[in-house]
Amino acid sequence: MGSTHGIGVVGLGVIFAQYRETLVGQSDVALVAVADLDEARAHEVAATIPGCRALRVAELMADPAVDTVLNLTIPAAHAEVALAALAVGTNVYGEKPLAATFEQAQQIMAASGQAWVGGAPDTVLGTGIQTARQIVDSGRIGRPLAATATWVAPGHEAWHPNPDFYYREGGGPLMDMGPYYLTSLVHLLGPVESVSGTSSRSRDTRIIASGPRAGQEIPVEVDTYVTGTLRHEGGAISTVVFSFDSVATHAAPIEVHGQTGSIAVPDPNMFEGDVQVQMLGAAEWQTVAPSAGYGGAGRGIGLIDHVRTGADRASGALALHVLEIMTGLLRSARENCSFPLTTTVQRPAFVPLTPASDWR
Structure with a gap:
């Protein structure tokens, strides 16, 4: 290159x-x-x-x-x-x-x-998701059985001055925020073989709350609450929720549950965050020090990673697979059926712990 x-x-x-x-x-x-x-x-x-x-x-x-x-x-x-x-x-x-x-x-x-x-997203290459990945790969929580991923908010019109595209084809909470969570689930648990979804739309218009267009009404052309289950090729089942119709959630953004322990995974829209583990029989969650991923990373690290290593940790093939998961959930919701995926992808390579001083 x-x-x-x-x-x-x-x-x-x-x-x-x-x-x-x-x-x-x-x-x-x-x-x-x-x-x-x-x-x-x-x-x-x-x-x-x-x-x-x-x-x-x-x-x-x-x-x-x-x-x-x-x-x-x-x-x-x-x-x-x-x-x-x-x-x-x-x-x-x-x-x-x-x-x-x-x-x-x-x-x-x-x-x-x-x-x-x-x-994108390449946030999954930061220390948050990659440390959780290292814990899964190490066998510390036993065989992974299930995961949950939850992202809810009132809607991007609350802060974005031009939120129109979030409510058109290609937008919505699933298409906007889903890539962070679903890409993380593929990194953590591997590719998905089938999905089943349900969705709804709370209202047909939204009001822009900030910027020069504040008070303007915009149309809603996509479903704004999507929930579903993913069956991973390895057997684990993930349950996901994405919403522009909710105020907040108290749950960890992603949780991974294994036979002998559970992991609380930080916000996959960020590169860093505390990873916590609770083992079978333990009374409390324990915070785990970063053990993998790019430290101090920002958007664009996926491109830098490819240029320097030739790795495909943020590949088009992965993005295609994640997009089929999302469109499959929406199709499943429309047709009230389980939807088998036509794509798969290799689980991306693990990122060794790389301090910011080593890549900047």
């Missing part, structure tokens, strides 16, 4: 700031170009990053300095941008989900050829 891996960013919205913090200043990767529908914004951003140029999307795709297109557009545009990059043989790393629909995601993977496709 060369001594310096050139990254061209398409889409400079809210999430870009987090990627920028991780990627700028690295010795072996560089933000060499940016593009946005707002060309003025692209020029403003490029002016603050040494060696970075503001280009139009087509120019960025054709630029030989761009080794990987970092696709940070809204979900509805993920497939269009990814396919355009792959058409010229350029690697793609995209925000989640891989595409707005499973069919579009299949097209992306089919078009990849010799190019690499990767995708």
Whole structure:
């Protein structure tokens, strides 16, 4: 891939700031170009990053300095941008989900050829999820039998100034937050073979609460409460809940239960957090020191990890599998049936404990 891996960013919205913090200043990767529908914004951003140029999307795709297109557009545009990059043989790393629909995601993977496709979330490579993974792999809690994953909130219109896309196809609590939790479950327990889901929609409109559009009503086109069960290929069963119709939860974001112990797993939307274990017969939970994962990581570590190690810990194949889990849950809910998955994926490689000083 060369001594310096050139990254061209398409889409400079809210999430870009987090990627920028991780990627700028690295010795072996560089933000060499940016593009946005707002060309003025692209020029403003490029002016603050040494060696970075503001280009139009087509120019960025054709630029030989761009080794990987970092696709940070809204979900509805993920497939269009990814396919355009792959058409010229350029690697793609995209925000989640891989595409707005499973069919579009299949097209992306089919078009990849010799190019690499990767995708968020890479929060699972931090010390939180990877420490929990190390505990599972060590056999400390015995054979894993089950897991729960819960994410609930009133809805993103409470804080996001332009929340429209969260309530359109490709959005909703499952498609937005599900990738963090479901990707974590695959890291922890392996791929999923079948799903069964139920879903509902509490109301048909939402009111934006902040920003210049505060008070504006927007339509809701997706279900906003999704629950279901996943049967993992290894036999474990996970129960999941994703909601834009709830106030809060008191449960751990993810819990993994084995024959001899249980693990309380921290927020998979974050890279770090306390992992706790309670063993059979013990009276209390015990906090476990970080034992695996990238310390001090931020969004973009999955791309850095691939560039440096060649590993596929944040692969397009994993993102495709997770997307089928999500669309399978929604299809199961519509058709009132269990849905067998057509995809599978190798459980991603374990991340050894890597302090921030060793990767930054």
